[in-house]
Amino acid sequence: MSGSPSPAVTRRAFVAGTAAVAGSAALAGPLAGTAVAAGFGWRDDGTDYVVDTGAALVFKVSKSTGDLTSLVYKGTEYQGYGGKNSHIESGLGSSTVTLSQSGSTILVSVTHGTLRHYYAARAGENHIYLWTNKADSSVSATRFILRVRAGLFLNDEPDSYTYTTSTIEASDVFAKSDGQTRSKHYSKVRVVDYDYTGWSAGGVGLWIVRSNHEKASGGPFYRSLLRHQSADGGGLYEILYYGENQTEPERYGLQGPYVIAFTDGGAPPAALYPGTLTTPWADSLGIPGYVPASSRGKVAGVGIAGRDTAHPYTVALANPSAQYWGPARSSDGYFSIGGVLPGTYTLTVYKGELAVYTTSVSVSAGGTTTLNTITIPSTNDPANASAIWRIGDWNGTPSGFKNAGLMTYAHPSDVRAAPWTGNVVIGSGTETSAFPCYLWKDVNSGIIVYFKLTAAQAAAAHTLRIGVTTAYANGRPQITVNDWTSPIPSPPAQPGTRSLTVGSYRGNNHTFAYSVPASAWLTDTSRYNQLRINVVSGSGTTSYLSAGTSIDAIDLLA
Structure with a gap:
């Protein structure tokens, strides 16, 4: 998918969610090496911190609010519509914003009350890594929205309303003249179904690669809005907590990284996906709440008996502080869930989306909790x-x-x-x-x-x-x-x-x-x-x- 897309996809937006799709994209230098790229650095223009990744991406962060105020890729400005910036929720307002550089990493830190938010740039990469730490309910911070200028990515997909203004429900569900409906809510996919969301047009792909959602709520099958497109511009989201049709309380703590990624029109590199992304370079950045891979654990099960093999099975872990999940192998039910924070979790086995078995497991830092074959009682299904x-x-x-x-x-x-x-x-x-x-x-x-x-x-x-x-x-x-x-x-x-x-x-x-x-x-x-x-x-x-x-x-x- 390198180079310019074919005319059939030049003005078409899409959401994709599998490693197979992204793995087919031949991208130049995904996750560039540790050598500091020429041009990599930052400056203070008095109003914003201006960060140049040394690749093709230059972005600005407001020194007063922590908003992302500019996002220039290959000379084109992508950020903003309607006079609005990209930011947490609807913008934090007055915040303390600082910048530090450690070798090939630049970190911008934003503090607003008990909330902390971070932007990290790596030399030679066309990506921005983001973390958000919501410590309590005193600050409204349920999402990050990347606002994208109008006209750059036009689409008429289910989650757009570019070509219609007829409101049929609340202020966010619309009907076209042909009777089809559009809304930012209509993403089609569950969290487990996608790794990234965004658009591709004119040889440029702009994406948000989701985090592992360990501090989100709702589990693997939760659905929420991922993006929208209107005549005014577009929006890409990382939803940290979304109260609509929510089944769990909000979780607090550091969530991330999620990634703003530019490509040559193809999918973002699979190395950025939540199941494969590693960030050893962030271990020494001093981000409060950050837990390195060495301090996390794993849960593995040798198999699941009593399954109906006509259905997929998912194994999920959850406690008030974190959530994780992974597929059970169709042949025998083997599963492995890594990157888990230490603690005690409820393990749930789902047939499709129906819970058919639960137990308790404990996870220790650097350890693997190995479970013998789980047998689902017949009466549970x-x-x-x-x-x-x-x-x-x-x-x-x-x-x-x-x-x-x-x-x-x-x-x-x-x-x-x-x-x-x-x-x-x-x-x-x-x-x-x-x-x-x-x-x-x-x-x-x-x-x-x-x-x-x-x-x-x-x-x-x-x-x-x-x-x-x-x-x-x-x-x-x-x-x-x-x-x-x-x-x-x-x-x-x-x-x-x-x-x-x-x-x-x-x-x-x-x-x-x-x-x-x-x-x-x-x-x-x-x-x-x-x-x-x-x-x-x-x-x-x-x-x-x-x-x-x-x-x-x-x-x-x-």
Whole structure:
């Protein structure tokens, strides 16, 4: 991908997330050597610290606020739109800003109350390494936003709104004239799915390579905004904590590095990725809270038994101070998670996004905690229960349901969405694809599932289960089977913010179980029983902001 991109991608923006993509990019001198590059250095112009990396990148940091005020690559200014700089949150304001140089590294340090923020430049590299240390809630610092001038990277991707001004929800979801929707929330990907975000155009790639998110919250499957594009300019984000559809409290401490990276149009070098980046050169910079690789540990498991090999498995570590994750090998479930801060963690094994096993592990500095084969009890996976019929798959996501693929990058009102209404017949072969991934009180509550039972089945009581992945405004299912109606279930703990309309189905997985008496079933085996699913709640507003929920699976146990 070196050199100028083909015309097909010259004005096209994209998000990529795999090492394979970046590994194919032949980039000149990624992570240049330790020799100090010609021109490398800094100066004080009275207002800003001006840092020249000695490659093709010169940037400025305000001496009064710590804002990134200029970002010049190969002579072109990329920073800023609407008179705004690039910065933490919406800008810190008055701050103490200092600069130091140690050999081939220049470090700019920003202090604002209890918050500290850092920019580091390495000689000969077209990158800026950033760390942010939020010590407590006294300072609002949930993101770093890189503001990019208008016209440099135009796109009409799901996370843009360049070509539309019709607002359909809040002030951040828009509709085009053709009925397609756009929003900065529609990134499509989970944290585990991407290593970097940005754009490529005219032989220049501008990216933010994410950090390892050890001080972020929400785990490997969390979704939040990554970038936006409008007529005014573009924004690239590193989200340190984002309260929307959040399942965990905020973590505090030093997060990073995350990297602003320029390339010749290709992907950023894989050596910058959170799974591969090493920063021994930063060990001696004196950044408070920085923990070198030698003081971190590892957790490794020889395998996981009891898996459903049709699904990917992920192993995650979490405690109030940090979070980590890694994939389990498909052949045997082997996993290895490195770079872990010392401490005791809850280890969770996920089938897809559904937690099916937990235990506790301790990690020591410089050590490896080796676990023998983990065996997932059969009862931990709801898919192992014998069912008369089942809609969907128990994997912690609404995958396979109607509109599920679209909802991570579009609003439910999008013209591309199939009708949200429509009933389902068990045995039709389209039970899952015909059932909507989301149910709302004001949109499609009351969907009916038709099914037949044998005489023996109709003579017994059965448990009906509905698994959900999140809910909005306490929306939860109440069922009616023929003439029998279930009690209204209590709402489980779920995030209190928007979710279903901003590209996220991820909340707290929960299973509702309904004990249906034998008297509820039809005794005529030639007739269809009717299961009606209603969404109940005393909260929410109307339409797609009425109370709602996302479906994982529905089944009637034998």
